[in-house]
Amino acid sequence: MISLEVNAQHLTRFETSQLGSTLTNMMKAARLHKIRAELRIDQVPVPSMTPNDILVEVKASGICHSDLNYRDGVAPVAKLPITLGHEIAGVVVGKGRRVNGLRLGERVLVHYVSSCGRCVYCRTNHENYCNSYQMIGKDADGGFAQYVGIPAACAVKLPGTIPFEQAAIMGCAVPTAYHALRRARVQPKETVVVLGAGGLGMHAVQLAKKIFRAGRVIAVDRFEWKLKQAKKFGASSVVNAVSDDPVRAVTRITSGMLADVVLDFVGSEKTNQQSIECVGKGGRVVLVGIGARSMTVSPYRTIIGKEIEILGVDDHLKTELTQLVNLVRSGRVDLSRSVTHRVALEEINEGLRILVDEDEKPIRVVASMGD
Numbered sequence: 001m002i003s004l005e006v007n008a009q010h011l012t013r014f015e016t017s018q019l020g021s022t023l024t025n026m027m028k029a030a031r032l033h034k035i036r037a038e039l040r041i042d043q044v045p046v047p048s049m050t051p052n053d054i055l056v057e058v059k060a061s062g063i064c065h066s067d068l069n070y071r072d073g074v075a076p077v078a079k080l081p082i083t084l085g086h087e088i089a090g091v092v093v094g095k096g097r098r099v100n101g102l103r104l105g106e107r108v109l110v111h112y113v114s115s116c117g118r119c120v121y122c123r124t125n126h127e128n129y130c131n132s133y134q135m136i137g138k139d140a141d142g143g144f145a146q147y148v149g150i151p152a153a154c155a156v157k158l159p160g161t162i163p164f165e166q167a168a169i170m171g172c173a174v175p176t177a178y179h180a181l182r183r184a185r186v187q188p189k190e191t192v193v194v195l196g197a198g199g200l201g202m203h204a205v206q207l208a209k210k211i212f213r214a215g216r217v218i219a220v221d222r223f224e225w226k227l228k229q230a231k232k233f234g235a236s237s238v239v240n241a242v243s244d245d246p247v248r249a250v251t252r253i254t255s256g257m258l259a260d261v262v263l264d265f266v267g268s269e270k271t272n273q274q275s276i277e278c279v280g281k282g283g284r285v286v287l288v289g290i291g292a293r294s295m296t297v298s299p300y301r302t303i304i305g306k307e308i309e310i311l312g313v314d315d316h317l318k319t320e321l322t323q324l325v326n327l328v329r330s331g332r333v334d335l336s337r338s339v340t341h342r343v344a345l346e347e348i349n350e351g352l353r354i355l356v357d358e359d360e361k362p363i364r365v366v367a368s369m370g371d
Contacts, residue, residue: 029145030348030367031081035073038349039084039144047141047149054102054152055094056110059164061143062087063343063351063365064172065198069290070138071352078139085144085367086112086137089158089167099152107158109167109325110143111318112136114151128315135315143168144348144367156321159329165342165366166328166335169199172316173364174335175324176288177204177265179316181212184261184286189215191257193250193278196265196289197221197230197238199364203338204263209234210332214261218253220246220274225361232337247277259283267291281306288313341365 027046030039049055067084069075077084088110092102102108115122115130122130136142136150158167177200186192192214194201201219208214219230220239227238239249250259258280264271267289275285276297285308302308327333340363343351351365 027146028345029083029141030085030345031083031144032071032077033081035080036071039071039352040081041346041348042081044083044145046147049094049096049149051096051098052152053096053149054092054099054108054155056088056090056108056148056150056155057093057369058088058090058143058146058148059369060089060168061085061345061367061369062168062171062173063348063355063367065355066172066290067137068352068356075138075290078134082138083141083143083145083148084137085142085148086110086135087168087171087173087366088112088136088143088148089164089171090143090148090369092155093147095152102152102155102157107160107164107167108155109158109170109321110136110148110150111154111156111321112142112171113315113318114140114154117153125317125319128317144345146345146369154318156318156325158325162325162328165339165368168366169335169338169364170321170324170328173199173338174203174207174333175316175320176200176313177263178207178211178320178324180204180263180286180288180313181207181261182320183311183313184263184284186212186214186261188213190260191216191218191254191280193218193220193246193259193262193275194230194235194265195220195246195263195271195275195278197223197226197235198265199338199362200288201263201265202226202230202233202363204265205230205235206233206333209236211327216254218250218259220249223358225358229337229363246274250278254280261286263288265289269293269295276302276308276310279306279308282308284309284311286311286313337363339364339366342368345369 115127116132219235264275272295
């Protein structure tokens with residue numbers, strides 16, 4: 001285990017725990033050096049901190065499809081090289097002198113949205129709109145490392161009853177789905193269609209059924225194993241998009257009424273169009289998945305003619321993370337089947353490969369650094 005180099009300058013800025021007998025200021029990190037290239041395991045300095053920061057020893061870091069988008073240039077990162085990883089759970093091992101309310105040794109979940117905390121958006125609980133927004137793991141170094149330095153405001157306290165691996169995926173895969181359902185204003189007994197039963201879509205199925213009490217949840221995907229899992233997560237009906245046209249299937253299942261809410265976790269040109277065609281009059285389409293192509297709609301035939309809403313989802317809110325911690329702790333949300341694969345930090349590229357290998361049947365892959 002690595003410990004921090006402690007000197008007089010550091011002690012004037014932050015408190016630190018001693019994590020071993022051999023003091024060092026270096027750590028391992030999986031960093032992206034070049035777009036469309038594998039991540040490289042580097043020895044880099046342990047992050048320094050400002051008086052408002054904390055240092056987190058990473059215990060688990062989820063591997064997300066967004067990490068693939070950053071690696072492959074679909075979505076740009078702020079710098080190269082950069083340490084990816086935005087689904088982070090760990091233990092506080094250092095804190096700045098202005099940090100209150102967090103103890104050394106405390107278990108935390110990281111809210112990857114780093115915002116100014118002062119603007120009108122931050123003050124009204126919309127920190128994901130902040131003009132100074134930075135994403136940990138995309139704009140700043142993230143959690144594919146032994147340690148990560150973050151603003152203390154990004155830490156959410158984590159009870160000991162929630163395993164670090166489950167907590168890690170609560171950093172993105174679960175709250176983004178939760179935020180999408182909240183944005184959609186899902187009401188009890190409504191019909192919800194989930195396009196794409198991957199890591200986010202699978203949790204949207206469970207949340208829609210258990211927490212939002214949707215009357216019918218229809219999961220659509222191209223892979224039969226995902227649809228079988230979606231049934232276990234609470235889907236009322238499933239549609240294989242290879243053997244059945246999703247729009248016709250939703251029309252059939254709903255007796256022509258279509259859906260009240262459609263969530264697109266794929267983001268392709270095709271699923272964008274299917275989302276609009278699957279939603280009924282007065283319904284809401286929620287776009288979550290990041291696609292490379294633009295979508296085209298006929299305003300009169302779709303938005304105006306059916307009076308539908310098209311909503312975008314960009315990340316989630318810290319308050320939603322706190323709500324989810326309580327839901328998981330109480331047993332109302334079950335993440336015990338969500339993490340299907342585990343890799344070591346040194347195996348991060350294998351984890352990225354598993355995430356897109358349907359033969360592996362991944363729901364969520366986590367880089368685990370120990371208890």
